[in-house]
Amino acid sequence: MRSYFRNFSCFIFAITVTAFTQHSFGQNSKKEYLNRINIIQQNINKFFYVEDKGLYLETIGKHEKPFSYLWPLCALIQATNETETLGYKNTMKPVVKAINQYYTNEPPSPSYQSYINKSSRFYDDNQWIAIAYLDAYNRTKDAFYLDKSKEIYSWLLTGYDEKTGGGLYWKEDEKTSKNTCSNGPNILISLQLYKITKEKKYLDTALLVYDWTNKTLRSSEGIFYDAIKVASSKIDYATYTYNTGTMLQANALLYEITNDDKYLNEAKIIATAAEKHFYQQDKLPDHYWFNVVFMRGYLELYKIEKDLNRLNFLIKDAERIWNNERDENNLLGKGKNKSLIMQAGMLEFYARLAQLHLTKS
Template sequence: MLTVCSCLAQTTKQEYLKRIDVIEQNIQKYFVAGERGLYLENIGKHEKPFSYLWPLCALIQAKNETEGLKKNSGMQPVIKAIDQYYTTAPPAPSYQSYIEKSSRFYDDNQWIAIAYLNAYTRTKKKIYFNKAKEIYTWLLTGYDNKTGGGLYWKEDEKTSKNTCSNGPNILVSLELYKATKEKKYLDTALLVYNWTNKNLRRKDGIFYDAINVSSLKIDSAAYTYNTGTMLESNVVLYQITKDVKYLHEAKLIATAAKKRFYKNGKLPDHYWFNAVLLRGYLALYAVEKDASRLKFFIDDADRVWNDERDERNLLGREADKTLLLQAGILEIYARLATLNLTKS
């Protein structure tokens, strides 16, 4: 592991591990609900008795990271919960947004597939690959040629095509290609990559939120996670193809993202969105080995722990703490602990 000076790394691996333990204990204490092993969306008044699928999409990725650190089976309780959202409804099996009959979101399923493919890479357990491949079959049903291509966001309301349902689809396709070397996956990744860049990329390398299918109007909101998936996609495409244009694009996006999102010494409040952005930066770090790019992320992670933690050690600025944000910051600390850029 690379060791760098204290001007960069503010926190040791052991300190990150302590934070991880606290957050995991709090998730167990405050968010696990009932004998079925389901979770709560938030602390306080709930819209539903149990959480929507989205927070579990964040938690399963965080648990993949902590499982790798701790060499435990931390993913299994979350998988048990996610399995209760599974549906075999046509056109193909996937996961719905709630435990009862409900809408299916392409991005929810993509996040789960990414986590399972990352777990497959780490463990070589075929069950993870098989689950991800099944999800992928359903994901492809969300693609059509309206607006020139791209995947919808929501199955039963095909009104928009979003960066959040296209960027992660590129990553799912690329991970399947890496696992199988089947060209169809790389072809799909490039198809979606090219569409997303054509329709949703700003000139500076930041990505818009969505395009309306009917009006072609762009939702110009910019979120860290949308830029994060496209940053990571470019790095992985460079690793696969060795075409330096993807590396150049990744560096451009990384520079633009810091400029756009890191304001007054802080990132936006949505820790999980930021965790997805961090994935992109860490992918780039693996290629260019420029640890200085990560300083603002390390500093922000420390700021969150110091300034946005309540007396119960729950994280977040909102009064009713959410599972989504606990999972997001858990992933950030786990990834930084794994990176191990320590001052010691």
Template structure:
């Protein structure tokens, strides 16, 4: 074989090898983008099915018969909670797809819910001009958590200001009944709930991280200690609420309450360096894994589970054991296989889930899109 022919053969072999390598890379990329593809598909399905282009609002449920009537008004549009779910979900999408630019639009969608009433401005449960209702402390805390996460990510001061405003509003829920803690909703003094204390700790800790003002850490620790004393189960999970009148415990156990307290411990470990908080976080994670993910189906709603996933993902920074993510993944994969309908939305035994659950699933998929890109997840 002359030199020219040998050269051409080598080029051909090289081209074949490169083509094969490129194809292998494409297959690997496709396999690694499974959850990212599911994330993008669900986001498109939500925008197509829940977003009302005429009004600019989101629908609360696809089925008009399931849309709530309250205070004599038909509430066909989303309550604030669902937009809180979408706010966090789009924030997680932006971490995976930095060019998506979604959170600002969701934040704009929440502004019709803004209620500047004293003692501190906050967001109401529904569109104020259509049907003014109550203000829930936890709704505002979810907004604060996301806002401060966005600020930490991109440094946009308007989101720090939003986080501080949510902190100021939530602290109006504090008094000395039962020795401390935060109420669940404004002007309702019946219960103090883990769902308003757990996220309250997170808002205060994230404010401390942002500003290094000790009052935020002090208040976070006060709420943290109270919640552990009053609402933690013997197994390390968390009850739903405690009645102020007689101290009776509402013994329901939900994944999101465990999630906020798990993540609170991780933040406290990072801030203080005290290993007891990391040990507590691991204990909570172990208890929650067997309780919530011992089978192959989610025990409660998608959004509740999204909040627990936040804690698992945060814990990974300090505990590399993927068993918590793997247990969660088993339930997620079951839902993707069994619960998705022809519209790309997720159905349960009672029909199509509402917007808050779709926001929760969207956050879960965004977080798994990140995880599959940074960790080797079990098939």
């Protein structure tokens, strides 16, 4: 009898833990996330994709240019890689074709410009593409993705110098600032290339940029500032979720590569500080794509820790957005002028949550 009650108690405890986990973390079923992914993907194709041009609109309402700048496509290419990870077919293909129209052979090295006509080149735009392409390469082993990432990496090195002690600039033709958004992602690309090729030069680059970013742009509590102005060496103290997210992910990756506890400890410090800093009044700041880049860092740490508590606030914010910031057409974002980058940000967000498999269906 005692054995029966002990076994029954264990059974009830298991059910309770499962129910508590799903309730407390607000995690939907995978089926629900897939439903949201379908809706968002259909809306992107319906409202933003210009099929006869193979390009995308930046916003539904008024827009500065006939077609999107490159930046929103940097968000969409990562989002479609995540949907293909879930088993969707050929969602990346039209985005890759669109991105190809931004390609330029301009010296000193080929890369992608900010618009389809001759325009400025941003180091971070190219970095986001390389990050997505390296993820796609790891998934598919298609050499196109690795070759393009290496090409981007070569161009990125032209944006590094020793002014302000090191670091990469943000914009090629206006070398006025060195930003976390053009250094954190560079670390991630370098680390991914090192993991794939085992060539030490990539790890050396990652550590060089990592050390400079920490020395120059890290706050005392572990949040990363926006930039340093080159002429004055003054810090722009603005903080954005994605900047801290890339450095969180960099530390987690460095731990995975080196097994050095200092990187894991730093990742934990950043993760704790960032939740406190950015998650205010039960919400994250309004930029969905910034926030999903932020989430990538937590997911990299989750691979190591397996601590669901780290993800709770991110899951809750994804629910808040779906429930409160969605219009009658299921387009996401505040205001009437819906943007491609916000749809892409949440497409990636829900795709990554669907990949977690915290629930069975």
